[in-house]
Amino acid sequence: MVARLTEHDRPQQVVLDEDPEFLRPLGRGPRGPSAARWARSGDEPAHRPIAWVVVLALVAGTIGLCLFQPWLLFTRAGGDGATRGTEAAAPARRDQGGGATLPANATPIAAGTILTNFRPTSGTVKIARLPDGRVQLALVDFATVEGPDLRVWLTDQPVIQDETGWHVFDDGRYVEVGRLKGNRGNQVYPLPAGTDLNGLRSVAIWCKRFSIGFGAAELR
Numbered sequence: 001m002v003a004r005l006t007e008h009d010r011p012q013q014v015v016l017d018e019d020p021e022f023l024r025p026l027g028r029g030p031r032g033p034s035a036a037r038w039a040r041s042g043d044e045p046a047h048r049p050i051a052w053v054v055v056l057a058l059v060a061g062t063i064g065l066c067l068f069q070p071w072l073l074f075t076r077a078g079g080d081g082a083t084r085g086t087e088a089a090a091p092a093r094r095d096q097g098g099g100a101t102l103p104a105n106a107t108p109i110a111a112g113t114i115l116t117n118f119r120p121t122s123g124t125v126k127i128a129r130l131p132d133g134r135v136q137l138a139l140v141d142f143a144t145v146e147g148p149d150l151r152v153w154l155t156d157q158p159v160i161q162d163e164t165g166w167h168v169f170d171d172g173r174y175v176e177v178g179r180l181k182g183n184r185g186n187q188v189y190p191l192p193a194g195t196d197l198n199g200l201r202s203v204a205i206w207c208k209r210f211s212i213g214f215g216a217a218e219l220r
Helices: 021-026 034-040 048-068 070-074
Strands: 107-116 122-129 135-143 150-155 174-179 187-190 202-207 212-218
Touching: 107 135, 107 202, 122 212, 135 150
Parallel strands: none
Antiparallel strands: 107 122, 107 212, 122 135, 135 187, 150 174, 150 202, 202 212
16 A cells, blocks of 8 residues: 655745845855845945045054154244244244354354245354364354254255245255254254355255255355
């Protein structure tokens, strides 16, 4: 005798949903055609690449600020160490340049008065030859605002106080005398050996990082 299976006795085929809900909390999704629907469902945030771009931009901006310190273009340190405005380059209460002066027996070569370019700057420039033949440059009663990467340059460019003269000092010939020792006070710099002063007509306080002159003196 052969038993016949009825409809109720046949095994039932269980079909799982292509997108089962219980998989979602586990961070798993379907494969195949339903994957696109999964992505459109919003379970995988579409804005994640944008978030990474924002994070990278913030990191790059922070590094840039630390390297370039642009705020130093707009501040100066007062004698009490406080940060103040840049309306004037006030006289120094302490001599950040070390109080150095040219020897009394030095022979004057050239001098000039420092005028303001991009930032308030004042003082006198003197160039003199020592008895042993060395040539030195002195900044006397010097004052300027703080700035990043300031240098003392000898250049062949004229001194122009308005905006047209702020960027000219690297247009022609120049000699870098050295890094600025301090933003206030008397300071002396030896000229590099073999410096030819012929044709060099000005001394500039040059911000090398932003290619702009803070102040300059025409030599006479």
